[in-house]
Amino acid sequence: MYDAGVASQSTASARELQRVNGHARAGFRLSEGSTRLANLYQSGAAKIRLPKVYDEPTTAVLINTAGGLTGGDRLSLEFHLAVGAHAIVTSQAAERAYRSQTGPAKVTAKFQVGAGAKLEWLPQETILFDASNLSRTIEADLAEDAGLLMLESVILGRKAMGEKVRSVFFRDSWRIRRSGRLVFADDVRLEGDPEVFLAGPATTSGNLCVATLLDCSPQAEDHLNLARSLIGALPSDRVRAAASAWNGQLVARLTAVSGQDLRTALVSFLTGYRSAPLPRVWHC
Template structure:
């Protein structure tokens, strides 16, 4: 027999839903001319793998063992690259943001790059599902002539599965400082139906995926012509991209109606622009 009073009491005493917590910290230094691991910490669902590489920069692969994000989850990443070192940080696969019951998943990344050092932050795409809610914040501290190459790409649903999003919340905030001075700030906020805010000719014109690539270095402006040449060979009919440069920053924006086309364009561009292959996980 159904007892409404009993059911009500059960609801009151039910435990809160479990949420994902993850923290990963990775540090590299230059020792005798080689970049070596100095610091490694991981807890919760945040894991780090250090694949063997030969003739390539040291590489760290971030993994979310929870398989994705939902409301109330929190992931924190801290990457430190010492002076004269060079490292790549990427992810094992795309990050998936699932339906939220009201609160946002929070993702933070703090990047520190020493003098004459290079950090390539090249995670794979973030896929937003229906009613997902994600708030991400990336901060970077650069010293002297440090170089930061940073990529973030976002996909609105899985077109191959016939998904059509009607509501998402996604907030992305970047703050980059060099020698303590704020030199770059960028904010993106999507709230509502993507078909509304991506319908205009100046706002994607029906885009389903987008990406931002920033090269932050004292000589970044000198790479603008090369970047535009690389874009010509990497572009396709469903991908639009443009590049600009100022005050030690080279920035590229990509929008695409097809996420697979965007991924292939990004890979082609990065391989040509960097004159190097991407980490192996990008080809899996």
């Protein structure tokens, strides 16, 4: 069986190593009151599957058939929602960034959400292994009354597996525009030993599992009390979280002692915030 973790530690030169180059895009439209697939393209390791769902929005499941990412890998994802469509995009499993010897792995995601449409971007967590190097960019263009709910969570080493991350490079850049105007920008850069740069109270007080939720919709500010009540129900000895809202958007940040604590908190928070269960792949 191919083991990406072992392969990423190979001393072979970059010219001798196979690299992931995946591209997937999908479009959705509203037809007879239901959201339906309008177009689909996939190449390389990037795949999209559309499971049957009942009484839930159309759901697209992302799969990286390479099993993870390492230096030099490239993944490009695009989703377009036409007027009135509603779709959820999630992932089959956690994404993994393995040890890199040849520069960063790069992931780009682009969303276009039309008038009255809503995209829920709810992938499972990204796990950063020791000496990994990952650069990710997310861009969204929203119509004036479109909605975007997006989550990204990161785990720096799996505590239950006894993993230690001594060095990591991770860069994450979000740019959200509404009717062409930049309404949200967020940049995160993690470099070095996470037990050092995350130790202080201004970062995560030593927690190595973090998540950011963005609700960018006309009703987002109205949900602040709900978000804070859901945060208040989380176990404060295992999870730290806060939420704020302004200018038509709500942001919640969570940190946790372990990956399992973070996942449990996210399932509880998102189920309550969305008033709906998470996609089934989250529970597999």
